[in-house]
Amino acid sequence: MSYINPRVLDEGLTVLDTEATRLDICDTEPSDYTEATDTYSLGNKTSLSIGSPADRSPSGRQVTVAQITDGTIDADGTAAFYAISDTANSRLLAVGDLSSSQAVTTGNQFNLAAFNIGMPGPA
Incomplete structure (x- = not known):
């Protein structure tokens, strides 16, 4: 049986x-x-709220990115992905699909529901 201590995740x-x-x-x-x-x-949205690691179902660990209600739109297009970055070190930390694509228009704001980013436990 495989095992990874939750601290590692x-x-x-x-x-x-x-x-x-x-x-x-x-x-x-x-x-x-x-x-x-x-x-x-x-x-984009700065001043993110991301929770501490917690249990993930059915196994593993996850963090929750809090709901965003006031993101700033800088360009017209169809948003399909999120990207989370560390601006102090110019590092891309995580990328994923949005739950659904959304058309956006310059000057408006965007909203995202809270979502989880996780790592599964060992198989």
Whole structure:
């Protein structure tokens, strides 16, 4: 039987809780910091609230990114991905699909429901 102590998983997820400072919504899936915060970004939110690691069902650990109600839109397009970055170190930390694509228009705000980012336990 495989086993990974929750602390091992938590240390990886804690980076999101302690170092993430910006969430961008993007029209194309970014693969690096510049793509996430400039090339593909349609808008962003700083001052993120990401919780501490907790149990994930059916196994593993996760953090929850709190709901966003006041993200700023900087470009027109269709947002399909989120990207979470550490701006102090110019690091892309996490990328994922939005639960559904959304058309956005410059000058408006975007909202995202709370969502989880997790790591599964061993198989």
